Amino acid sequence: MTIYELIKNGEYRLKKAGIQNPYNESLGLMQYALGLNLEKIIVSYEDNISEVKKQTFEKLIERRFKKEPFAYIVKNKEFYSLNFCVDETVLIPRPDTECLVDAAIEEIRRLYGIYKKKINVIDLGTGCGAVAISIAKNFDNVIIYAADNNLTSLKTAEKNIINNGVQKKVVPVFLDILKLNCGENLSLNTSVSVGDFDFYNLNNYDLIISNPPYITTEDLASLEDDIKFYEPVGALDGGKDGLLFYRKIFDAASIAREKIKTLILEIDYRKKKEIQSLFEERFDNINLKFKKIDFINDLNNKERAVKITYG
Ligand SMILES: C[S@@+](CC[C@H](N)C(=O)[O-])C[C@H]1O[C@@H](n2cnc3c(N)ncnc32)[C@H](O)[C@@H]1O
Structure with a gap:
């Protein structure tokens, strides 16, 4: 044949x-x-x-x-015109997530205009590192902490950092988003620091980006077979209402306001209202010079990310 x-x-x-x-x-x-x-x-x-x-x-x-995903079989996925190694321990990066990278690149340029210094970024839930690495490829003056609580994902991210030649700009970090410093219960947190740098304190970053797990636990069962049976549940399960990680990140962000900061988070476009209410709840009653919320559309014109600027 x-x-x-x-x-x-x-x-x-x-x-x-x-x-x-x-x-x-x-x-x-x-x-x-x-x-x-x-x-x-x-x-x-x-x-x-x-x-x-x-x-x-x-x-x-x-x-x-x-129904094993094509990307897992060939161990590769293209994202933002770069190649990334993927395996069953990491979520396969989706084209819709590229709007997060576009928004982060624009924001880093703006922040650099204000601070005129290296911009500190954290990517919470980095998976194979696609978002962090794609951003880093566009700048010399950034340091991006690529954080995840899955050690095997971090190993894949490390491989991708090396393959894409961004070792000087992207640092893989083991971190649990659910343990971010949230002020009132600081003593409960396992603060991890290297030297003076406390990874769990969002004051240490200018820009916080994340594509956190956001599928409701109930909806996991109705996902398509290639997602449900192959992609890691820890990368998908956003808790009972899909908002578990947003609550935690908003709590930690709303106490970390030493300087102007930006949060850019991927969302489920069907949860826009809930995200807006969460923002009002968490950011309204605190003393801020300013705060602003915008939604960013993806390739299909769906509201795929939220951008919050505050300080
Ligand atoms: C939706 S995936 C996003 C992966 C990648 N950033 C992307 O956009 O393709 C969510 C990521 O969050 C990580 N994650 C889940 N729970 C976490 C936690 N408690 N702390 C840190 N990372 C977590 C998962 O391991 C997974 O890599």
Whole structure:
């Protein structure tokens, strides 16, 4: 059988499984099986391949047929025109999250205009590091702490930091968002510091970005199979109402106001009202010079992120 015939067979099988772009995915899996780029595959369409390679390809097609995400099979996902290693310990970065990176880049430029110093950023729940690394690629004058409470994700993030050459700008940090310093119960927090730097105190950052878990616990069961059965639940579960992490981050942010700060958080566009109320609850009764809330649209024109500036 020729390469082209096998790709067509793969397409047929993936179509049966309801995969949206069956030809492209079958072609991508053939590229991965043979270790060839697109141009090389196309000029080799009429070539025959060995039985061993054929079986390798067919096993990949079977994994995808069972709904294992394409990115996990080929161990790679493109995000913000960069390549990231991904595995089952990290959420696969989504194109909609790129609006978070755009907003962060614009904000770092503005903050740099004010402070004229290296801008300190923390990415809470960094996963494979895609957001932190994509931002860092655009600046020399930033330090971005890429924080997660999953050590295996942090190892993947570290690999991506090295592969993308941003070791001097992105630092992986083990941190639990739910233990951020929230003032009134400081004594309950396990404050982790290196030298004088307390990672759990949001006063230490100019910009706080996050794409936290935000699916309600109840909705987890109705997610599509490729998400539900393969992506890490710890990256998805946002608690009973999906707002667990926003409450914690808003609490910690509202006491950390030594200087002008910005929060940019990905949200579920269906939760815009709840996020707005949470902001009013947490930021209204405190003594601030100013505060501002904006929503940022994604590629599909849905409100995908909230930007809060306060000080
Ligand atoms: C929705 S994923 C976002 C991953 C990545 N930033 C992205 O946008 O593709 C949420 C991330 O938060 C991390 N996470 C979940 N609970 C956490 C906690 N308590 N503290 C720190 N990180 C947490 C998960 O491990 C996961 O990497």
